[in-house]
Amino acid sequence: MQAARIRIANGRILDPSQELDERGDVVIENDRIVGVHWASGHAPASSPAERVVDAESLVVAPGFVDLHCHLREPGLEYKETIATGTRAAAAGGFTTVCCMPNTEPTLDTASDIEWIHAVAHRDAVVRVYPIGAITKGRLGIELAELADMGRAGAVAFSDDGNPVRSGKLLRNALSYARITGRPVVDHCEDHDLVDGGVMHEGSVSSRLGLRGAPAESEEAAIARDLALAQAVGGRLHLAHVSTAHSIELVRDAKARGTRVTAEVTPHHLVLTHAWVAGFEEGVTRYDTNCRVNPPLRTEEDRVALIRGVADGTIDAIATDHAPHDVVDKNCEFDRAAPGISGLETAFGLLMRLVAPTNGDPALPLATIVRALTMGASRAFNLDLGTLRVGALADLVLLDPDAHWTVDVQRFHSKGKNSPLDGQDLRGIVRLTMVGGKIVHEVPR
Amino acid sequence: MQVQAPTMIGRARAETDSVQGFDGLAPCWPGRRHVLDLDDFAPGEIVQVLGTAATMKEILQRPIKKVPTLRGKTIVTMFYESSTRTRVSFEVAAKVLGADAVNVAAPTSSATKGESLINTVQTLQAIGADIVVMRHPQSGAPWLVAPRVHAAVINAGDGWHAHPTQALLDVFTIHEHLGRVRGVRVTIVGDVLHSRVARSNIWALTKLGAEVTVCGPPTLLPRDWLLEPSRLPWAVRVCERLDEALDGADVVMALRLQRERQHGGLIPSVREYSHLYGLTTERLRQADSSAIVMHPGPMNEGVEIAPDVAHGPRSVIEAQVTNGVAVRMSLLYLLFGGEAALERSD
Numbered sequence: 206m207q208a209a210r211i212r213i214a215n216g217r218i219l220d221p222s223q224e225l226d227e228r229g230d231v232v233i234e235n236d237r238i239v240g241v242h243w244a245s246g247h248a249p250a251s252s253p254a255e256r257v258v259d260a261e262s263l264v265v266a267p268g269f270v271d272l273h274c275h276l277r278e279p280g281l282e283y284k285e286t287i288a289t290g291t292r293a294a295a296a297g298g299f300t301t302v303c304c305m306p307n308t309e310p311t312l313d314t315a316s317d318i319e320w321i322h323a324v325a326h327r328d329a330v331v332r333v334y335p336i337g338a339i340t341k342g343r344l345g346i347e348l349a350e351l352a353d354m355g356r357a358g359a360v361a362f363s364d365d366g367n368p369v370r371s372g373k374l375l376r377n378a379l380s381y382a383r384i385t386g387r388p389v390v391d392h393c394e395d396h397d398l399v400d401g402g403v404m405h406e407g408s409v410s411s412r413l414g415l416r417g418a419p420a421e422s423e424e425a426a427i428a429r430d431l432a433l434a435q436a437v438g439g440r441l442h443l444a445h446v447s448t449a450h451s452i453e454l455v456r457d458a459k460a461r462g463t464r465v466t467a468e469v470t471p472h473h474l475v476l477t478h479a480w481v482a483g484f485e486e487g488v489t490r491y492d493t494n495c496r497v498n499p500p501l502r503t504e505e506d507r508v509a510l511i512r513g514v515a516d517g518t519i520d521a522i523a524t525d526h527a528p529h530d531v532v533d534k535n536c537e538f539d540r541a542a543p544g545i546s547g548l549e550t551a552f553g554l555l556m557r558l559v560a561p562t563n564g565d566p567a568l569p570l571a572t573i574v575r576a577l578t579m580g581a582s583r584a585f586n587l588d589l590g591t592l593r594v595g596a597l598a599d600l601v602l603l604d605p606d607a608h609w610t611v612d613v614q615r616f617h618s619k620g621k622n623s624p625l626d627g628q629d630l631r632g633i634v635r636l637t638m639v640g641g642k643i644v645h646e647v648p649r
Numbered sequence: 650m651q652v653q654a655p656t657m658i659g660r661a662r663a664e665t666d667s668v669q670g671f672d673g674l675a676p677c678w679p680g681r682r683h684v685l686d687l688d689d690f691a692p693g694e695i696v697q698v699l700g701t702a703a704t705m706k707e708i709l710q711r712p713i714k715k716v717p718t719l720r721g722k723t724i725v726t727m728f729y730e731s732s733t734r735t736r737v738s739f740e741v742a743a744k745v746l747g748a749d750a751v752n753v754a755a756p757t758s759s760a761t762k763g764e765s766l767i768n769t770v771q772t773l774q775a776i777g778a779d780i781v782v783m784r785h786p787q788s789g790a791p792w793l794v795a796p797r798v799h800a801a802v803i804n805a806g807d808g809w810h811a812h813p814t815q816a817l818l819d820v821f822t823i824h825e826h827l828g829r830v831r832g833v834r835v836t837i838v839g840d841v842l843h844s845r846v847a848r849s850n851i852w853a854l855t856k857l858g859a860e861v862t863v864c865g866p867p868t869l870l871p872r873d874w875l876l877e878p879s880r881l882p883w884a885v886r887v888c889e890r891l892d893e894a895l896d897g898a899d900v901v902m903a904l905r906l907q908r909e910r911q912h913g914g915l916i917p918s919v920r921e922y923s924h925l926y927g928l929t930t931e932r933l934r935q936a937d938s939s940a941i942v943m944h945p946g947p948m949n950e951g952v953e954i955a956p957d958v959a960h961g962p963r964s965v966i967e968a969q970v971t972n973g974v975a976v977r978m979s980l981l982y983l984l985f986g987g988e989a990a991l992e993r994s995d
Contacts, residue, residue, distance in 0.1 A: 408880055411871030414788035414810025414845060489796070491789030535767065537787035
């Protein structure tokens, strides 16, 4: 039995939604935060009825909100389920995950959305918010029933995995989705320009003889989407932005007042196409775990993405957690399924950006936490990602200086497909709490 | 550095003067398990392969072409793509050295999710292959296989990526005809983008000090080679115009043009390609070139190379094929440690 009242004592409280970075206590009663007391103020003495969690030398932050993950259920349970995916999320510090509709069948009706809510109610350990498809079957031909899905609890709409090829249809989706108050999330990729590319087109693809997907296959699609969103006043969210020029396009569009938000993944912030060549220590050449869509890009792109997070051009960091079974990856690079199992390594990977040793622009921990919490929450109009008194008690305790070695066999996720297996990471999620319940805990 | 004396290869009668002409690059063979690409070859290792190949060529000229060096060894050739000269020359090389050569007819149609490749490799493992020679249409496929077998893996061509034995036989042929490699100006013409032959040749040639130019229409050149040549791992001149590329060349190597490039929208027509990039006697004359002419085969005569050039006095294309056997013998021999004698078995 967990105590009805929990005091997270003496931690560094980092909550960008209140611009708070102070030592103190967070007090939780049932599923809500009832008190945030700074050490400099007068924290009430703990009462015998409360459980005290010692957060000395730990960071207390709002639980992370992942705008983009693949839980694979229904239909692809051999890759992941809502049960395993949400345990992976809890281990990664995510108290909310938004799951993509590219399941079998596609989540493209209100009953599909309700089914996800029902299964999540039964199996999930973190909050699961489904994203409905933009078009029926994600085929890009007819709009799905967006309003009906919105009523059933879809938090956004996306054909993720597929871009919406038709500009006319995407324009209509952006316009129509206004009645739902929910954003349209586009996976920006011009398939014609990708032309079967399996990694970033550049110095590494030309060396390895792999077909390249050029940066402009994303940029041309983003430019189109921004023009459409501007034209109809729709809410556009750009999934996994990956190139330097894409960042410029988003920055310019925001300056013009376009209603656009954007996310970037931890792997695009830290890894580059050089990983496919095996130039990094401990990485093998043609490792299919480095095959991901959009592909790992260049060093210039990566640095531009970091700057985009730093200056707020990028609103959210989202994992694009894409678990796959070993049979989907244990094959030739061209034939491997794209995707990285990312929930459990996200925080450790992002910590590499806080105190970079390679000359990168540093990203303060507060900025990273903002993009994982408040930034993500606002992009999808979710009332989450804050430690305000009265808010849901979704929070994490982070141990930013603790080291660990990635061992994919110990992942909670069914997807062991991570290029980081064996890598040393700094930054451990010590505790994850969802609605006042501790769902993940790693003792010190 | 001074020119090193030819080294002994184990107890083999491998003394040869053919390692001269490498300007001080001492042959060396630290021992390697696989031959996947040439990017990780030290220059001295390439020199060692070429020097040993010269000895092998001598064996091939004996009346009885057979030595027992690799007797009892099993070499499996596994070709997922059609090939005549590469596969046959590996088989001949294996048999001359006394090994048993087995060809695995690779299933090309049931290749779903690569299961067939890994399953085939596990079968080969079970039947006790000592060397697996593999060709595969997907770049990087040998990297999938090599960590999963005890056998040595020789890459006989993977996708657009690498064809190390072709490059070694090309460099051997250049050295044989010109007496040197360092400073030799080699122009590679054609569909460089999709060419494993070009990629492996660039590694081998630049490691030995040759000056390489690649030439082709911009749609058939890697974009970064064309636009950011300063960032390449080797110094290669990139040209869009053939006349410029031929100027001063000592070696001209034509690459095969796949006819599907026209349907893929990369060139307007095979006719226009041939007009702009086909090697003709007149074009070589205009460029005032006395270059030798090479082609990895199979040729589209009349497309990338005119028949009179392919079969003319400057062509060394047949010598390339012959040398392919010697170079592959050399590699097979070196992979087994180079300890056994190259005595006659008669």
